[in-house]
Amino acid sequence: MVKQRDLRNASGRGYLSKLARDIRMDFLLYVMLLPGIIYFVVFKYAPMYGIIIGFSDYNIVSGFSDMPWVGFGIFEDLFTKAAFQRAFINNIKISFLKILWGFPMPIILSILINEVKNLFYKKFVQTTVILPHFISWFVIYGMLYALCNLSTGAIPEILKSINAAFGTDIEVVNYLAQKETFMTVLILSYLWQSSGYGTIVYLAxxxxxxxxxxxxxxxxxxxxMRQLWHITLPxxxxxxxxxxxxxxxxxxxAGFDQIFALSNSLVISIADIIDTYVYRIGMEEAKFSLATAAGLFKSLIGLVLVLGTNWIAKKVDPDSGIM
Amino acid sequence: MKRTMSLTLALVLALAMFASSAFAEERNTITLMMAGDNTVADTNMVLEELENRLNLDIQVNYISSGDYSTKLNTLIAADTLPDIFNVAGQTALDLRDAGKIIDFSPYLEEYGPDILASYEEGELEKLIINSKGGVYGLNNRAGLSIVNMLIRKDWLANVGLDVPETVDELYEVMNAFTFGDPDGNGENDTYGFVASLAADPTWQHVFSAFGIPYAKTVMLEDGTITSFIKHKDFLDAVEFLRKLYQEGIMDPDFATMTQMESFERFWIGKVGMFNWNSAGAARNWYPGRYTFETPEDPGDLFACVRIIDEDTGLPSGGITPYASQTEYAAVISATCAHPEDAIRFINYVYYTEEGQDLTCLGIEGVMYQWIDKENGLYERIGEYADDVTHRAAGAFVYNGNGGWTVDNTSIRTYNAFAKASQLEEREYQLDYPFIPVTLDAYTEYGTQLREIEKEALANLIVTTGDVEAEYAEYVARWESEGGSEYEAQMTEWWNENR
Amino acid sequence: MTVMNPTRLFRKKDPYQNHISRTRGEKIGGVIICIFLFALSLIMIYPFWHVLMYSISEPERALGGGLFFYPRGISFFSYSLVLRNAQIWIAYKNTILKTLFGTLISVVLSAMTAYPLSVKRLRGRNFFSMMIFFTMLFGGGTIPTYLLVKSLSLIDTFWALILPGAVSAYNMFILRNYMQSLPSELEESARIDGAMAFTILFRIILPLAAPSLAAIAMFYGVSNWNSYMDCLLYTNSTSLQTLQLYLRQVLLQTSSANAAMTVTGETSEYVSDTQVQMVIVAVSVIPILIVYPYLQRFYTKGITVGAVKG
Incomplete structure (x- = not known):
């Protein structure tokens, strides 16, 4: 492959004619690509003019025709609010913890599942681990509440009987209502809910x-171990x-659905994230400008980080990365 | 070949035209979008009956209540509005100002006599949407239900106390309901007070006892209209709750408990005093939901608690329900081809007894029959006794609330206890300076400010630190995050309009 | 292609090193893994078990919270409440059709997009990849998308449930990534044999990509099955209603916040909102659980590239 390219370069023809020849050679591949590209252009790029909503004072009644341009006004409004800053910091903290704990988990789990030789057992495990993914956070909250609440909760009951039996003095608290413990509950429940579903890609x-x-x-x-290190992981x-x-x-x-379902007024100071904050201030009226601006801000940060990670990945291994 | 084809085509066209014109002559079509949580097919018995009675072709876009505003906002943005829909707050005013909804006052006399009859002189003009003249919207006044604080008489008898009338007595009863084994099961498994931050009504009467309208606005001595957390007695109420919390009288999970869980505590008999609309507790869910023995008449089980306010010397009850003035208003789109038919529909379904009964209870004689119409007693017949069948046939779907008049089907069919306790509570209701939600500062900061209020209350109840200092911090935060602006706008609005 | 050459990787290793202790260690390790996974399965299964047990308990006895290791009495009342309505079968039908057609179209489109982008020599590959990736981060939002669907005259049609979300960039990249990992000699030798791009894709690449196809089919299937915003926004008639939208209405119907405004419970039977919620989870998850093991077939057993190549 490389040789062919070199030869063509050496032939001294113009770039355009080389390009034309390459395209002609893979013409069918472009034909194949066409429907997908049309899809993305029509359904994803055509509506993208909606981004200007984030820079304008948009109102659903007057619509796009009468939309005063406000530049970065909405962004400024957002960034100067103390509650937004709090949400931003929480957002980074929670996301970071989720990546740190949550990203390796499906990989480890997949490798372990792959070690199971009995096909029936393997299928059983594979199916059970994805189950929590299908249970909405509101239902999960109901279960966490059943575990943690102080009147009938399973955990306080156990702690109380331990205290009674061994004369210990473990503090019995509702883990959902304590700033010190809430983050642990958040991360653990996240791991439990998402790790299994994440194994699908790795197992494939x-x-x-x-x-x-x-x-x-x-x-x-x-x-x-050596097979794992030299074959599976590479x-x-x-x-x-x-x-x-x-x-x-x-x-x-950082997981709107989860935090929306799990957080409460006692822990909101550490659990409020950008999405929950924007949802709340956008709730009274259809504040599309605000939601769009916040979304753009999130996407821009994402874009910078992706380009950065991709660049590092390419440095380490030229074949990897998404671009 | 060609000739046959063109002939066929012409025939088909002619037929189609004939069919459509015949149809059009017979019935006008109106489209409407409504919020409701029932699962019903596009065509059903009640809708057909309604179409026949009104001689209309009615197309309903039925959206679950949780998604209604999402869908409506999208339709507004796309400018494809149905003929009749409900809309709230600032969006309604914007639609009016943009000419997207019509002033239907010219049609009212001829097509909406029951609408006109149901409002008192000047009442329609008072609605915010009609504030610039004309009639652009109608409101639902049936939602004016008030919160009661119900107490179980059997528990009171077990602990040997009377219905509390002062804050001290309230504490005494709550204490006895926690530690005095009120249910007589020999276990310490009850609470004197259960409230959930997810359910505002559950806090109403405890705050009312201190003269504070929970989660509403109050007027300070200098005339400023502000949040209830700035009420001069707010810390007294907090101290009362702190005491309950620390002594284990109040369910400690008030911050994490969902609304349904707080209800369940009442149903399963783990709490004997609960803030709830008496109609909800004593009518719809009575006695089915309670897991303990219930007497036939809910009046034998429940009494209403009203604490006498130290400042005024009067008993104070639930907060005055002003909801209807801010609730959704029914409007008619400017694209509606037959506004007179739209008015006829609204008039019949929301404002006549006949229309309310049809859409709420179903077809009389087929789906239900009156036992005692005067007293609102009825029974559902045959297979329609079953809720699912009843609703699948279209009953309780198009007008689930029972109509928009003060005395609608739903209220006409209340039982005696529910009716009486609602009316009585109204005499002791706690009034407050009502401010419409259309103020700029409200749309800008409203929900965020409410969140700070909840955060403040929750943390002040559980804190072991300096309550007054923390309270001052929360108030400062409330003010700096838009509260001061909101306060100023509310005060200005109040002074202008009242 | 280093991975393809095992001899180079292991040439330097002593073949007899730790031979005996390895097998014993591996056996013990295997047992530990099995036990660990079993414990894990129990934790993972519990929530769904809880849902099932709660959903068939007697509604009154299910109140009061706590954990559900077994049902408290047996009652199928809430199931009948959810399943008795004829509308649910319409909703099931729509959702099944949407899932089948939607997933088929999505998988084919994704494969047709992923394959060219996995061919490293392709001109403009990075540009197209970047262009597709960009849509993962930036979008126009609900209203412009609604206006688009409206201008394509798709409102209130079945296509509106399928087309707007037909290709997911994420799934496309997962598939492309997998295709990239296949040895490029396969494609080259086929091309030399005169096979056309479409033949190569459908005859050679896709069979090899079965595990990844199964994975993305699962993702597409689940998202089609669970989606409801598209149905809410793009359709108006109940004949096009999907399962999730129906279930949401059932849920809200029984848990209406303003108790005074509902007539529920006028009948003597007791309705528990929480239980209805559990039933809803069950009726929407069980079909997925029935299908998933069939998809697993494609990736529980390793494949051998050489066998296909030969």
Missing amino acids: AITGIDQQLYEAAMIDGAGK SLRSTIITLLIFRVGSIMN
């Missing part, structure tokens, strides 16, 4: 690894990097 990628590699490795006498590398880039890109999405 592991399945795609050529079995001949493992066979050869076993003949060479490589142990499990084969998963590009998937891991791609998913990490996407995950970093969505760093500003």
